[in-house]
Amino acid sequence: MSNKPIIVLVRPQLGENIGKAARAMLNFGLTEMRIVAPRDGWPNPSAGPAAAGADTVLDEAKIYETTAEAVADCEHVYATTVRKRGVTKPVVGPDDAARLMHSQNGRHAVLFGREASGLATEDVALARHILTVPINPEFGSLNLAQAVILTAYEWSRIGRELEQSDLVQPTAEEDTLPPAPQDELEGLIAHLEGMLGPKGYFYPEARAEATRRTLRTVLTKPGWNHLEVRTLRGVLTSLGRPDKDVSD
């Protein structure tokens, strides 16, 4: 099986939970963990015992200061949330997400928020999909390692299902390029915001943050590939120029 998703723990609090997440991952063959700003630093002595043998996952985990840095090289980013928020992004279950991971080229990263509070709004804003485990509406109490294990389990299950279906999945996506890595998308967003600022687009100040988020959502949705992002950078550069002298 290929295209293993990267599990990104954002600002986790307890080392024990990081260890349990590693164990949950390795049970279904996932090996790449990234950790954003772990509360108690890294390495964390409580993680190892809870990993119950999945030490290789912890040993190879990479640490980042921000979520944006952690997913900069990832083409597909999923934000796990317990409930849908007022975001206009497609919501998928762990099974749908697993199908996307197996059918779309590029690196897939799944963001998991801190134990107490989940993902911050700006973390969710980085993602193109919301991943929500459909749980009992009267008792939603999924912990970090449980959310990770369901994601890992579905990745493994759907992978086997696809392998067994004998089809070499000839999807329409086959010869299209994957979405550009996140840092290229960030470059595009920064370019446009840089041009809009002087035009007063983000005025009044009180609305600026919401306006930036809306813009980010609109530009994240397409999943533009490298060439498309390059085209749009060219469009912005052109728009920033003075009008051309026609006699030129």
Next chain:
Amino acid sequence: MSNKPIIVLVRPQLGENIGKAARAMLNFGLTEMRIVAPRDGWPNPSAGPAAAGADTVLDEAKIYETTAEAVADCEHVYATTVRKRGVTKPVVGPDDAARLMHSQNGRHAVLFGREASGLATEDVALARHILTVPINPEFGSLNLAQAVILTAYEWSRIGRELEQSDLVQPTAEEDTLPPAPQDELEGLIAHLEGMLGPKGYFYPEARAEATRRTLRTVLTKPGWNHLEVRTLRGVLTSLGRPDKDVSD
């Protein structure tokens, strides 16, 4: 959804694990727990805190001395084991088991063994099916609550799948807006092209048509909805303005 399976914990050791199993169950709507000869008696003071609110499951749990008594009234019994043993019973995964639960009348009970050693041979002998979670053959380390949550998750997932298979397929996108009508998209494209023309973007003339086509492809791909198209029209209008006087 109907035909909830009964979760039977056979000779569990730690109260904490009983509580975690209850929490895992209730997350996916399962409520009936039976416990065979819990090592530390019952009730167990460590179970409640670990249940994280799923106390009703614990309060209503029934205690039995033997596994045979615990499943005496059940028509379908599954024995969870990590690996297939030398038994000649059909082996199912959590998804297959869930399909059986939803399609076959009668009470379904799933047996989970003690933490350290799993089910005894005589417990397995009671079951008609072996339930095995297909895990990483090089790292099989599924704990009790994880095995329970995967069983409960699949019961819930397959139930929804069956319910929805009759209805018109509600996609993951269901509560996002549909793409804007074509004329709104055309308006956006024309607006951008109108701004790019004077900048020399479509120069040289020989390349103009291909350039327009590329631009159209990039802007058509996202399937932006009405609100998103309106946002982008606003962006273009802003970009076309002179820079704002900051003192303004």
